[in-house]
Amino acid sequence: xxxxxxxxxxxxxxxxxxxxxxxxxxxxxxxxxxxxxxxxxxxxxxxxxxxxxxxxxxxxxxxxxxxxxxxxxxxxxxxxxxxxxxxxxxxxx
Numbered sequence: 001x002x003x004x005x006x007x008x009x010x011x012x013x014x015x016x017x018x019x020x021x022x023x024x025x026x027x028x029x030x031x032x033x034x035x036x037x038x039x040x041x042x043x044x045x046x047x048x049x050x051x052x053x054x055x056x057x058x059x060x061x062x063x064x065x066x067x068x069x070x071x072x073x074x075x076x077x078x079x080x081x082x083x084x085x086x087x088x089x090x091x092x093x
Contacts, residue, residue, distance in 0.1 A: 001061045003091050006051035010085045017042045020053045023080045027057075031072050035059045051088070064091065 009016050024040045039056040059067055067073055 001059065001064070001091060001093050003057040003059065003064060003067070003089065005055040005057075005087055005089045007053040007055070007080075007087045008085045009052045009083050011083075012046065012052050016083050017052050020080045020083050023076060024053070024055050027073065027076055032067065032070055034063050035067065061093070 007020060009020065021040050021042050025038075027035075027038050029035055029037065036058040038058075039054075041054040041056075043050045043052050043054070057067065
């Protein structure tokens with residue numbers, strides 16, 4: 001399954017996008033081994049509808065709650081929280 005997060009920054013600047021992407025890229029299959037893959041992307045279009053940073057996590061559905069409560073994941077969320085205005089998520093098979 002895929003767990004997809006779209007992040008809207010308080011202040012969209014290239015520097016802030018890169019900072020949040022860099023923080024998210026600390027999550028790897030080495031730091032959270034039950035995750036199959038991580039993908040982090042930064043929006044380049046900057047339209048009214050655009051979100052600023054994307055996180056896509058591929059993992060087994062049974063591990064989603066474990067991931068949500070993972071101490072490393074929780075620490076990462078706290079680290080980028082000062083940049084974030086809000087986020088939306090979707091979980092799909």
